[in-house]
Amino acid sequence: MSRGELRIYLGAAPGVGKTYAMLEEAHRRKGRGTDVVVGFVETHGREHTAEMIGDLEVVPRKEMQYRGTAFTEMDTAAIIARHPQVALVDELAHTNVPGSPHVKRWQDIEELLAAGITVLSTLNIQHLESLNDVVQTITGVPQRETVPDAIVRQAEQVELVDMTPEALRRRMVHGNVYRPEKVNAALGNYFRIGNLTALRELALLWLADKVDDQLDRYRAEHHIDKTWEARERVVVAVTGGPEGETLVRRAARIADRARGADLMAVHVTRNDGLAGADPALLAQHRVLLESMGGTYHEVVGSDVPKALLDFARSVNATQLVLGASRRGRFAQIFSRGVGVTTTAESGSIDVHLVTHAEVNRGRRLPAGTASALSPHRRLAGFALALLGLPLLTLFLATVGELNLTSDVLLFLLAVVIVALVGGLWPAVVAAVGGFLLLNYFFTPPIKQWTISEQENLLALVVFAGVGISVAAVVDLAARRTRDAAAARAEAQILATIAGGVLRGERPLLALLQQLRETFQLTSVTLLQRVPDAAKTVEMRHDPGCWYIAESVGQPTAEAPGAGDADVPIGEDLSLVLNGPPLAASDRRILEAFAAQAATALRQQRLAREAAAAKPLAAADKMRTALLAAVSHDLRTPLSSAKAAITSMRSTEVDFDEHDRAELLATADESLDRLSGLVANLLDMSRLQAGVLGVSLRPIGLEEAVPHALDEIGEDARAVRMQIAADLSAVRADPGLLERVLVNLITNALRFSPPGQPPLLSASEHGGRVELRVSDHGPGIPEADWDKVFLPFQRLGDRDNTTGVGLGLALARGLAEAMGGTLTPETTPGGGLTMVLSLEQAEGTGT
Secondary structure, three states, X not given: OOOOOEEEXXXXXXXXXXXXXXXXXXXXXXXXXXXXXXXXXXXXXXXHHHHHHOOXXXXXXXXXXXXXXXXXXXXXXXXXXXXXXXXXXXXXXXXXXXXOOOOEHHHHHHHXXXXXXXXXXXXXXXXXXXXXXXXXXXXXXOOOOOEOHHHHHOOOEEEEEOOOXXXXXXXXXXXXXXXXXXXXXXXXXXXXXXXXXXXXHHHHHHHHHHHHHHHHHHHHHOOOOOOOOOOOEEEEEOOOOOOHHHHHHXXXXXXXXXXXXXXXXXXXXXXXXXXXXXXXXXXXXXHHHHHOOOEEEEEEOOOHHXXXXXXXXXXXXXXXXXXXXXXXXXXXXXXXXXXXXXXXXOOOOEEEEXXXXXOOOOOOOOOOOOOOOOHHHHHHHHHHHHHHHHHHXXXXXXXOOOOHHHHHHHHXXXXXXXXXXHOHHHHHHHHHHHHHHHHXXXXXXOOOOOOOOHHHHXXXXXXXXXXXXXXXXXXHHHHHHHHHHHHHHHHHHHHHHHHHHHOOOOHHHXXXXXXXXXXXXXXXXXXXXXXXXXXXXXXXXXXXXEEEEEEEEOOOOOOOOOOOEEEEEOOOEEEEEEOOOOOHHHHHHHHHHXXXXXXXXXXXXXXXXXXXXXXXXXXXXXXXXXXXXXXXXXXHHHHHHHHHHHHHHOOOOOOOHHHHHHHHHHHHHHHHHHHHHHHHHHHHHHHHXXXXXXXXXXXXXXXXXXXXXXXXXXXXXXXXXXXXXXXXXXXXXXXXXXXXXXXXXXXXXXXXXXXXXXXXXXXXXXXXXXXXXXXXXXXXXXXXXXXXXXXXXXXXXXXXXXXXXXXXXXXXXXXXXXXOEEEEEEOOOOOEEEEEEEEEOOOOOO
């Protein structure tokens, strides 16, 4: 069976017409003969939307009971049994009533799609998981119902239902979205012009990204290499040279002028791995690029222009930024250079050749262009040339039976041996010397510096040329071998550097320790300039004030120049080294260490700032939740008490004694509830501040439980108890234990169905006493057990008059303050059991 297709109507806010557009599409499909049913459509009381359902077949919803209230949900099984071609399922982000087969409606839709049914659904942008925090920042309203982005991105079609903020607000004023009594509040809060504009932009940008992904897939599937200028993308080529910063900044300006164009940088690494760029400069350019919102990429290739254009075409780039050639005019005669070649082959991609300070200065010769052989081997080569060739001449003159061709081949063998031993220059000396010896002793006329026959002249010239060429090849091979070994060592060191920044709790310390071990230094110190804002009066006029950001080994340098070597990292950082002098060829690795040290320091600082901000964010979240809860839950008992007292003081109504007693009881009950809420809030604040006073002493549960039931009042008479009289006493604070029990029993009573009151049972084992408070209510999924202990959370509780959601959070906090634990379990037969475990009092064990 083929999988069904998912089509989503995406909107920026409620009321833009998503459901209406979905119903219009359903009627169009039905008119073409498609079997269409309505699985679930939520009209929200909007007459025009309800009228649009019209003659569409509606699959009856299933009714579910939750906490004594009837709810209706989509009947997924009935839709599958009906098996239409298309099903309409509104509100993709909806959370189902507890007890449903799936927690989320998008999971129901996945089941329909797997059954081969095409689904039309709707979604508001604020329900996307990746945008949830952004939307809350914009609107100030948290969205508890979210959909994973992957579900929406997998949809075959996502259609934007768009409407300007002004038009949507007019619709609301006309009563087409909310009931008249809610319009003013909505317009002044969630549906402000600024909020709607921002949400609309989020929807457009998110959909643009999805369309971009679809375009990339289409181009890949159809092998389209040409650039389609559907969206501006600027690619800048960085070589690791000093001009890189200029190129990155110019490319960023070009992208800004293109109004939000994507900015990417690419570095082409040679596939032989030998001619690498400066890793320190590349790291600096990468940091600069990412600070401007760009992304960094590396590709491998031997043909740089081809590799650049292949990358640019693969990302559908429209503009390519290159630096003007650094080579001199003479070098450009023999090769057009990367910039000119790339421009000639770019096709529809616009190429910008940017001038910079390094133009026409030429390229510095890479390290290692000198002979790759050791001085001893070169001396051995010269000695072999100076001694071996005369000995070979003497040998051939003594034998005297060989012709010129054989003589030339033997001299050529000698030159090759010299090249293998001593490299290029000894072999050149051997080739020239061999040429002269062959000319003088073996080429007619003998013992004269002349050659009578052209063939002999050709043979000697070829001999010299072959000898020098072989020597050059041998020397090049040796140099390449050395470069490859050096490149491998550098790669290993750089990989270690990169990994050191990512791993461990203190990456900067590990990085400096790695630098110290790599170059056998005695100490490495990273110095940072004291910021102006932190300078004392004495330091204000001293620009060279430094402090130690991190250090390994001894002695520790306190300022640049105080060590054997230092590597500046920008204006405010310096790496100071103490130890043996370093070779010039090690400078690249040093600068790479320095660049990574700066990155690690920044990462360390950000981690500290994040750690400092985390409790502030938690406190802010707590404060926001507290205000949201208190604004309603404290106001309710206050309002009830005030209404009762105001009624009693009224002179317009004459209350009898019975009415007065009821009003007084209402005021008393409301004030008791208010007192309990305030007490819970105070206890929670003391717990979080760590100043809650706890006085532990032995106390029996048979003594503490009745006190808690008495405090709860009449409702507690139904609670069943199974607590043995000989149960060991527990070590607890009597007042706090009573508060814990009151909260647990009250919570259990709230969720217990009629006729099934909570059960309190106790047992002891392993030196601890466990009290279980069990109910047979709807229960809580195991995945959500930790959430019930979060302050100001009423998980699934729609009754907002029962408290600020502190009960279980406070109960666990008080239990832990007494050295106990509070954990949830599933009640056998359904429901939730809270297990309070306390330490057994000494001397009371059985």
